[in-house]
Amino acid sequence: MTREQFRPADHPHDHFLLTTVVGSYPKPKWLHRARDLWNDDESKVDDEDFEEAKDDASRLITKEHERAGIDAVVDGEMRRNEMVEYFAHRIDGCECNGPVKVWGHNYFDKPSVVEEISYAEEWLVSEYEFTSTVTEQPVKVPITGPYTLANWSFNEVYNSETDLAYEFADLVNEEVEQLVEAGARYIQIDEPALATTPDDHAIVGECLERIVDGIPEDVRIGLHVCYGDYSRIYPEILEFPVHEFDVELCNGDYEQLDVFTEHEFTKDLALGVVDVHDKEVESVDQIKENIKKGLEVVPPEQLTVSPDCGLKLLPRDSAYQKMENLVTATREVEADLDAGEIEYGNPTVPADD
Template identity: 75%
Template sequence: ERAGLDTVVDGEMRRNEMVEFFADRIDGYEFNGPVKVWGHNYFDKPSVVEEVAYDEPWLVDEFEFTSNVAERPVKVPITGPYTLGFWAFNEAYPSTEELVYDLADLVNEEVEKLVEAGARYIQIDEPALATTPEDHAIVGEALERIAAGIPEEVRIGLHVCYGDYSRIYPEINDYPIDEFDVELCNGDFEQIPTFTDPEFEPDLALGVVDAHTAEVESVEEIKENIRQGLRVVPPEKLTISPHCGLKPLPRDIAYGKTENMVTAVREIESEIDSGEIDLDDPLADD
């Protein structure tokens, strides 16, 4: 809020790893030790040993604390059922697809609890889809289950890290989401044209600062990134954010990125209002 964000998050300060946190709270998972992921990094990969079940809320206390101390609207990120299923060992279900659908029903229960607590902005994180884009239909069905019965005024976003987005586009236009969150900073936005044909239907949440570098981007650099998003959607359909969670970064670096991002957004808004940016050709001044 000090940096000027319009919407805030808890920062996931109560969470450890994005799958482990939820697996520890869902009946049916167990942990048997870490597995090597890459380099010297290890992940405490859980196993699904019996049918998954919802026992008690996972994030309501986190949301209630954050919303009580925040003056701005609060977004709640939830690891999606596809990632929760495919980033675990499946020892209980005939197929991981069936596990994903059961997990989607549990996520739906959690979203209902969050909505009852006052949440109006939910983000489903599905990084696993980037590695298996051929499963976009499974994710679509899972999202249908998550969104079932959720009031229309509740904003649902989908975040997919990395990957070749052309392998899931335009299929995402059929997803029951209000916003699609993309991570393009580390690819110089070369994939932006993917979203221009056919027309991009949900709102676009564009990551404009890199969560994986400890260098604070300049305001001018961030403004150039924002202009890339204006090639896809009009300003009223563009949300600006970091391209992934800033939790791994030193606090001063994370704050510096956020502060510069907000400054860049305000300057772009002013330039749009004054006519300095041609929305038919937002890169024209480059």
């Protein structure tokens, strides 16, 4: 099992539920100010100043995750401006020409693929190496997946979006190989587009096959899929070459939990137990009840505990308190499991007859 490498040496319980976060976290206000000044031609803030600001923010937020007690931490994606644009700027053949309205009053700089794409520079290796120097905790690396990169870009070159997704997958494989060489052992592929176009799960599966090609078996690969109709991709996603599926169920009050009990869940389940769309902080007792819902699907050795999605849209104090309560609840559930006070197990799957 790839999860045991993340168990702390001084873990107080026999049972171990891995705690982590999905990725993003609220940026300090001063980091937004530093970016504004860096973009201002009349400002004296230069590239070196802005890099120092991002280093400071990364160090601060990583320590915040560590202080909350998270087992596998992330730096909150302090260096990233947006989950597709960030990568497009580092891929030859992509260009960004201005913001596109996506919903409500939200915009993002949608990339255009104007030439055959190629791997131009590392994307996250420096980020991973820096984060690893400021924490003693294992560091997880979230990467936007190739299907989402293709789906959220204008395709002006390739015959189909599918062809473009496969090309992006080969580039993600290159980046993952470099991350592994740098020491990364926990990599999460983010595919929010799969929730909106679930009929393409076979394409995502092929992309993942390309991504993990040549990657050592001890490297934990997770797949995060945002809220959607999971019945349209489950149980087919169990064929994907990943160790862990991260799903967003708390925001929907676990109405889709039974989707995952109709067939044996043979992978690890990363269950969202706090709502990232509500600044109200869940109590420890409430989170414990949410964790127990995961135990209706998988046994403890297959359960990872996390927020529903990235925390970046929350006030920072709410985001931190949710993480801290998440960890406290998880450790209490572990103690209850050790004491035999919690029963768990997949409900009996109905027979075909």
